[in-house]
Amino acid sequence: GQNIDQPTEMTATEGAIVQINCTYQTSGFNGLFWYQQHAGEAPTFLSYNVLDGLEEKGRFSSFLSRSKGYSYLLLKELQMKDSASYLCAVLGGSYIPTFGRGTSLIVHP
Amino acid sequence: IAGITQAPTSQILAAGRRMTLRCTQDMRHNAMYWYRQDLGLGLRLIHYSNTAGTTGKGEVPDGYSVSRANTDDFPLTLASAVPSQTSVYFCASSVAENNEQFFGPGTRLTVL
Numbered sequence: 001g002q003n004i005d006q007p008t009e010m011t012a013t014e015g016a017i018v019q020i021n022c023t024y025q026t027s028g029f030n031g032l033f034w035y036q037q038h039a040g041e042a043p044t045f046l047s048y049n050v051l052d053g054l055e056e057k058g059r060f061s062s063f064l065s066r067s068k069g070y071s072y073l074l075l076k077e078l079q080m081k082d083s084a085s086y087l088c089a090v091l092g093g094s095y096i097p098t099f100g101r102g103t104s105l106i107v108h109p
Numbered sequence: 110i111a112g113i114t115q116a117p118t119s120q121i122l123a124a125g126r127r128m129t130l131r132c133t134q135d136m137r138h139n140a141m142y143w144y145r146q147d148l149g150l151g152l153r154l155i156h157y158s159n160t161a162g163t164t165g166k167g168e169v170p171d172g173y174s175v176s177r178a179n180t181d182d183f184p185l186t187l188a189s190a191v192p193s194q195t196s197v198y199f200c201a202s203s204v205a206e207n208n209e210q211f212f213g214p215g216t217r218l219t220v221l
Contacts, residue, residue, distance in 0.1 A: 101151035
């Protein structure tokens with residue numbers, strides 16, 4: 001089976017940096033996705049990692065360590081609009097996606 | 110149509126009734142998915158289809174069925190709804206199973 005863990009909730013200050021961690025145990029591995037979901041809306045794609053290392057995309061970066069079963073999403077220069085849930089999703093060996101329960105990020109002034 | 114759509118937006122349903130949630134995409138994506146999202150449980154995969162004509166079971170398939178007669182449409186049917194199926198249902202599609210998913214706006218279903 002698959003097991004994905006991420007913190008339930010985090011808070012941060014506008015302008016700051018926050019790191020959201022995701023650990024996973026899967027049968028096989030074919031990539032890890034991060035999605036953002038604002039309240040009452042559908043998830044939207046942020047990043048995809050399949051090889052070890054850091055992928056940077058503007059204010060958002062995502063890191064993967066396959067040997068440790070670990071990823072993080074780094075958000076820089078936080079804005080109020082970054083308040084949302086952040087979902088970690090892993091593609092296992094069968095290419096079936098499994099989502100974590102999501103991390104609710106609250107950004108305050 | 111632009112992207113991926115779902116219908117209805119919301120529905121209140123009596124227990125025991127049959128219901129089909131519709132999902133259509135115009136991006137010619139091969140893979141499509143149905144999820145339910147419940148507070149505290151995150152997104153859970155119900156059924157998926159990697160290409161037209163094929164379907165597979167996800168994490169929580171019981172009580173649901175799907176079909177994939179063509180590339181664009183992927184309906185989800187509840188044969189006899191039960192209150193535990195009260196949830197927000199999201200349909201998603203991707204070019205292939207290892208690509209990013211695009212999500213529809215969701216259907217909020219309440220079973221009484």
